[in-house]
Amino acid sequence: MSAVRPTSGVQDIMALRQEVLARSKALQDVRAASEAGTVPATADPTGGFADTLGDALKQVSAVQQRSGEMQAAYERGEVTDIAQVMLARQEAGVAFEATLQVRNKLLSAYQEIMRMGG
Template identity: 35%
Template sequence: MAIEAIAAVSGTEALTGTLPAASLAPLREPSTLFAAVSDQIATTDQRIHAAGESVRQLAAGEIEDLHGVMLDLEKAKLSMSLIVQVRNRLLESYQEVMRMQI
């Protein structure tokens, strides 16, 4: 059995042809991340208020669509869960950066 030597890497020029074009795109500006999070927070707030209004209307007898009310509640719950998870990830990232030694 013959063992062949590993060829040396000739530099980054050889790698650029194998990478997908999306990975070579420049990083987005930080403001786009914050704008997206801000938009999602606003959407979550609207869904929570809409779900609360639906529950109030159901309790008052103004509407009888229990299915729609439950859908509104689940949308609000999932949106809130998403925001909490994003916050947790951002907080973990910040803490990891703060632990780095310079």
């Protein structure tokens, strides 16, 4: 039985999630340092967080579109391998769930930043 390997789209989402977690940790460190009265030196951002997020969302959209196309092709009788169709649907589902988790983390970080400002 072969293991199903994640696709590059899912890997990109997971990498984005790791980046969000790292930035969240950096914000917590800054907050802890500011409460202690010191502010650590910050490194230049590697840039492009919005671009990275946009690219990841485009990839998730492409995975979902591919899944929809495969399902439609199966319904038309063009694709006969139901396993491929189901795998594409599962891949799209996992990518969507990962996107939701990243969105939740970003929302949580935004809310924490707003609380810190007051």
